[in-house]
Amino acid sequence: MPEAAIVHIVDDDASLGEALASLFRSVGLEPRLYGSAQAFLDAELPDAPGCLVLDVRLPGLSGLDFQAQLAQFGIGLPVVLMTGHGDIPMSVRGMKAGAVDFLPKPFREQDMLDAVTTGIERDRQRRAADGGRRALEERFATLSPRERQVMALVTAGKLNKQVAGELSLSEITVKIHRGAAMRKMGARSLADLVRMAEALHVGA
Amino acid sequence: MPEAAIVHIVDDDASLGEALASLFRSVGLEPRLYGSAQAFLDAELPDAPGCLVLDVRLPGLSGLDFQAQLAQFGIGLPVVLMTGHGDIPMSVRGMKAGAVDFLPKPFREQDMLDAVTTGIERDRQRRAADGGRRALEERFATLSPRERQVMALVTAGKLNKQVAGELSLSEITVKIHRGAAMRKMGARSLADLVRMAEALHVGA
DNA sequence: CCAGCGTTCATATCTTCGTATGAGCGGCGC
DNA sequence: GCGCCGCTCATACGAAGATATGAACGCTGG
Numbered sequence: 258m259p260e261a262a263i264v265h266i267v268d269d270d271a272s273l274g275e276a277l278a279s280l281f282r283s284v285g286l287e288p289r290l291y292g293s294a295q296a297f298l299d300a301e302l303p304d305a306p307g308c309l310v311l312d313v314r315l316p317g318l319s320g321l322d323f324q325a326q327l328a329q330f331g332i333g334l335p336v337v338l339m340t341g342h343g344d345i346p347m348s349v350r351g352m353k354a355g356a357v358d359f360l361p362k363p364f365r366e367q368d369m370l371d372a373v374t375t376g377i378e379r380d381r382q383r384r385a386a387d388g389g390r391r392a393l394e395e396r397f398a399t400l401s402p403r404e405r406q407v408m409a410l411v412t413a414g415k416l417n418k419q420v421a422g423e424l425s426l427s428e429i430t431v432k433i434h435r436g437a438a439m440r441k442m443g444a445r446s447l448a449d450l451v452r453m454a455e456a457l458h459v460g461a
Numbered sequence: 462m463p464e465a466a467i468v469h470i471v472d473d474d475a476s477l478g479e480a481l482a483s484l485f486r487s488v489g490l491e492p493r494l495y496g497s498a499q500a501f502l503d504a505e506l507p508d509a510p511g512c513l514v515l516d517v518r519l520p521g522l523s524g525l526d527f528q529a530q531l532a533q534f535g536i537g538l539p540v541v542l543m544t545g546h547g548d549i550p551m552s553v554r555g556m557k558a559g560a561v562d563f564l565p566k567p568f569r570e571q572d573m574l575d576a577v578t579t580g581i582e583r584d585r586q587r588r589a590a591d592g593g594r595r596a597l598e599e600r601f602a603t604l605s606p607r608e609r610q611v612m613a614l615v616t617a618g619k620l621n622k623q624v625a626g627e628l629s630l631s632e633i634t635v636k637i638h639r640g641a642a643m644r645k646m647g648a649r650s651l652a653d654l655v656r657m658a659e660a661l662h663v664g665a
Numbered sequence: 666c667c668a669g670c671g672t673t674c675a676t677a678t679c680t681t682c683g684t685a686t687g688a689g690c691g692g693c694g695c
Numbered sequence: 696g697c698g699c700c701g702c703t704c705a706t707a708c709g710a711a712g713a714t715a716t717g718a719a720c721g722c723t724g725g
Binding site: 343344345346348349352353358359361411412413414415445446447448449451452455 | 553556557563618650652653655656
């Protein structure tokens with residue numbers, strides 16, 4: 258059974274927000290209502306897959322600007338945009354910014370559900386990929402500076418002897434750092450380490 | 462100096478097509494005109510970075526359907542959509558399908574140029590990435606079946622001895638295949654071979 | 666039929682890797 | 696100051712890898 262998903266609804270129209278909330282509840286999704294972009298930013302982001310439903314017309318800044326701002330903050334939550342008075346350039350801008358969908362009001366409930374479902378699925382995959390990456394980064398963080406250098410050169414295909422030359426070390430020392438890097442990264446083979454370095458962009 | 466880029470224009474309105482063609486020529490891009498989707502498909506695709514400008518309303522099939530069809534044929538050429546009578550769902554569909562932009566007529570010339578420039582840049586990068594991949598696949602195609610098996614297991618991190626066990630071979634034979642694979646693939650280190658295997662999805 | 670290729674294996678040699686054991690040095694914090 | 700940690704290096708041994716030489720078998724295509 259998949260983890261419970263949360264739908265964040267940012268809309269200044271409370272009655273529409275409630276309608277959406279009840280729609281999402283009816284299919285087993287947990288809705289959260291926010292009256293403004295700021296209210297969403299102030300709230301804690303739960304550690305669960307989710308999706309953001311955003312009205313383009315918001316008090317303060319536009320939903321499109323808000324969308325761009327989220328990306329700047331590193332919030333990768335998928336966004337579904339909706340609007341009552343939209344035009345094509347607006348929708349294109351939203352989609353270019355990575356929105357899952359752009360729904361003109363009035364929309365069919367099923368379209369909204371489809372969009373949110375797609376967004377949640379996208380978030381699930383992003384979170385899974387991110388999770389693996391973060392675990393890698395945590396392990397990489399435990400490496401000493403020397404160990405990182407050695408790891409970078411070794412995964413670039415250099416021999417211990419060559420690494421020793423480039424770093425002005427003895428080959429023995431390189432072996433020690435290499436072994437430590439393998440152990441700390443949890444790599445059971447050089448191939449593993451190479452793939453980890455690839456995912457971490459080490460050496461780039 | 463970057464390679465000359467080609468703009469493919471598919472539009473049944475010849476006068477508009479000509480206007481676009483002259484616009485693109487004015488900025489040093491080579492335009493090619495097609496009166497229908499079929500005419501484009503029948504033509505030879507030049508080996509140069511390019512971009513496809515497509516009217517959504519076409520005789521026969523719609524520009525959106527054509528766009529989907531191109532993807533099926535494995536034609537990754539970036540698409541810029543334009544239309545005289547479009548709506549938001551249409552633009553969203555086009556953008557979801559990966560269009561670079563969706564321009565309602567009348568559009569500013571600069572917007573079209575920006576879109577096409579973006580498309581060409583995207584194509585340049587795609588072609589560069591694809592080129593590297595194809596070169597890899599060509600080399601991989603020269604490997605004998607055994608060499609591929611050995612390469613898969615070796616890049617999975619197994620020792621020669623383990624590979625020999627799994628394939629019921631002697632360790633010496635494994636070494637020979639391994640060496641042949643390295644030579645044929647042009648890998649100068651195991652790390653190289655691992656990255657190649659990764660790019661080729663070998664072992665997946 | 667035979668040349669070529671892929672596959673298999675042995676022997677031999679050299680290099681490289683992995684790791685353990687032991688040890689010295691410098692910085693940082695309690 | 697003393698312990699911890701990172702960094703350094705040496706010696707030593709066994710495992711693993713790379714390569715060359717030589718050789719055998721079967722299949723396929725000219």
